[in-house]
Amino acid sequence: xxxxxxxxxxxxxxxxxxIGISVTILFSILILVLINGIQNLSFEFVFSLDAPRGFSLMxxxxxxxxxxxxxxxxxxxxxxxxxxxxxxxxxxxxxxxKIVRSSIETLSGIPSIxxxxxxxxxxxxxxxxxxxxxxxxxxxxxxxxxxxIRATEEALKAxxxxxxxxxxxxxxxxxxxxxxVVLPAAINGxxxxxxxxxxxxxxxxxxxxxxxxxxxxxxxxxxxxxxxxSVFMYTITIEQGDMNRAYATAIVLxxxxxxxxxxxxxxxxxxxxx
Amino acid sequence: MTKGVxxxxxxxxxxxxxxxxxxxxxxxxxxxxxTLFIIIYFIFTNGVPxxxxxxxxxxxxxxxxxxxxxxxxxxxxxxxLYASLIxxxxxxxxxxxxxxxxxxxxxxxxxxxxxxxxxxxxxLLGGIPSVIYGFFxxxxxxxxxxxxxxxxxxxxxxxxxxxxxxxxxTVINLSEAALRSVPKHFFxxxxxxxxxxxxAIFEIVTPAARAxxxxxxxxxxxxxxxxxxxxxxxxxxxxxxxxSISEFxxxxxxxxxxxxxxxxxxxxxxxxxxxxxxxxxGIGVILFTIIIILNISLTILNxxxxxxxxxx
Numbered sequence: 001x002x003x004x005x006x007x008x009x010x011x012x013x014x015x016x017x018x019i020g021i022s023v024t025i026l027f028s029i030l031i032l033v034l035i036n037g038i039q040n041l042s043f044e045f046v047f048s049l050d051a052p053r054g055f056s057l058m059x060x061x062x063x064x065x066x067x068x069x070x071x072x073x074x075x076x077x078x079x080x081x082x083x084x085x086x087x088x089x090x091x092x093x094x095x096x097x098k099i100v101r102s103s104i105e106t107l108s109g110i111p112s113i114x115x116x117x118x119x120x121x122x123x124x125x126x127x128x129x130x131x132x133x134x135x136x137x138x139x140x141x142x143x144x145x146x147x148x149i150r151a152t153e154e155a156l157k158a159x160x161x162x163x164x165x166x167x168x169x170x171x172x173x174x175x176x177x178x179x180x181v182v183l184p185a186a187i188n189g190x191x192x193x194x195x196x197x198x199x200x201x202x203x204x205x206x207x208x209x210x211x212x213x214x215x216x217x218x219x220x221x222x223x224x225x226x227x228x229x230s231v232f233m234y235t236i237t238i239e240q241g242d243m244n245r246a247y248a249t250a251i252v253l254x255x256x257x258x259x260x261x262x263x264x265x266x267x268x269x270x271x272x273x274x
Numbered sequence: 275m276t277k278g279v280x281x282x283x284x285x286x287x288x289x290x291x292x293x294x295x296x297x298x299x300x301x302x303x304x305x306x307x308x309t310l311f312i313i314i315y316f317i318f319t320n321g322v323p324x325x326x327x328x329x330x331x332x333x334x335x336x337x338x339x340x341x342x343x344x345x346x347x348x349x350x351x352x353x354x355l356y357a358s359l360i361x362x363x364x365x366x367x368x369x370x371x372x373x374x375x376x377x378x379x380x381x382x383x384x385x386x387x388x389x390x391x392x393x394x395x396x397x398l399l400g401g402i403p404s405v406i407y408g409f410f411x412x413x414x415x416x417x418x419x420x421x422x423x424x425x426x427x428x429x430x431x432x433x434x435x436x437x438x439x440x441x442x443x444t445v446i447n448l449s450e451a452a453l454r455s456v457p458k459h460f461f462x463x464x465x466x467x468x469x470x471x472x473x474a475i476f477e478i479v480t481p482a483a484r485a486x487x488x489x490x491x492x493x494x495x496x497x498x499x500x501x502x503x504x505x506x507x508x509x510x511x512x513x514x515x516x517x518s519i520s521e522f523x524x525x526x527x528x529x530x531x532x533x534x535x536x537x538x539x540x541x542x543x544x545x546x547x548x549x550x551x552x553x554x555x556g557i558g559v560i561l562f563t564i565i566i567i568l569n570i571s572l573t574i575l576n577x578x579x580x581x582x583x584x585x586x
Contacts, residue, residue: 011473015378017372021372022446025399082303085302089300100307104307106310110313110500111499111565114313116539117555173292174292178295203401206502206536234408238507243413253405261401
């Protein structure tokens, strides 16, 4: 009996240790970045346009925005269309669909350094684009594709079959039904996945370090090499070793990524409630 | 359809739109899938020949990485393989336990009132970019290790700590989903037979959720093996490994700087050329193979298990 009691206590210790340590980690990161970040943050550091190289985040914010917007322009239509095919058209028994599904599954498990390696090899060397924003865009576009496909599929699956049946019964074709009935009903889930991918894109470093480069200037065009916010975060911490500016960058980066995550969370929860 | 029935021309038009739409969606999904094969093709066609040019065994088991040496460059990646595997191993041991316990708390013990904020916090933890984890390592963990242990702080131990933190959200979220999907009567049956709440959960429900939890673990391992930026920032990046068995079993290995496969690729890619660059793709091939093996082993591991999470 004593043995059982001991085991019981031990189990409780394990559980509370587990949750305690996870909460501690998040809070220590948040508090560290918040306290030191606010001390070093200034309006000029974030928004100044004529500060010396590396003393204003404006070029990095511009690069990040360009990369996020253009990447989404590629991945979102492609990803949603793929998901529509997989969920609405394909029969789950066909071999082709199985191959497509498992390759997308595999894509989602590949670490970002492999995407960087591929992007460097294919866009930077084979296509001769050198380190450039466009090489970065095409690399991360592949990287977020599986995220969008998966989430869109989930959202499409959540649309009740009766919606489609009702639409067919009223005489609508399949394509019309998808456009006017299925997609509008799934829009919240799709939106959440897009916002989540934006967060992932802003935080991505390894793949962009190898393809878009580390130049800290305002990007002129898509051929120019430029650092995103998170790549700058890396170079300022490691190569320049300036912890004050690193803290200020960290708080901006964290604020962007965490608020996007919270927003995606909120939209996804609203979806569940409906 | 009334339009279509009354007017055959229009009906044909509708059919054409339907066909074009279907083909368009099919092509899109094929393009998405094709990207995987393009990635594999390019990395393997550059990496594999380089591996054989160096000599496959020399490449895998060589202990010296001196690619810039003028007349006798050496491409031994064993130290990087060792660093990747050992850091992932320890991060997995730590992260999987803590993650599982945390998932058990969230699924069975958490009061309703604090569940939502806690769950949101765990999800936020997963959303923090890896470069921020690395920064946390540089700002907190490395100085702490430098002040309290031998060495300069940039070490295998720092990598293990950071990686165990980073696998937590993946392990917690997926394990919790797996635990929740186990049918309620498993738990209730165990209680009815006289077991305590903790016994029912640890000895009945958790084993029943094994398939899903294994999946969570494998994804966590994959994340740890492939992690680059956070590791680069705290590892010290020296390509070295213990020279003898006795050194391997001493604690000094934890305080020595290491260089993993991912950081090797990221650090040298910008200036490498010729054979050196191709051997970096060779390292990519090994990394890719490890990820594929992980995926396959999960399928084999779960072949005879019931995955309640997938069934529902």
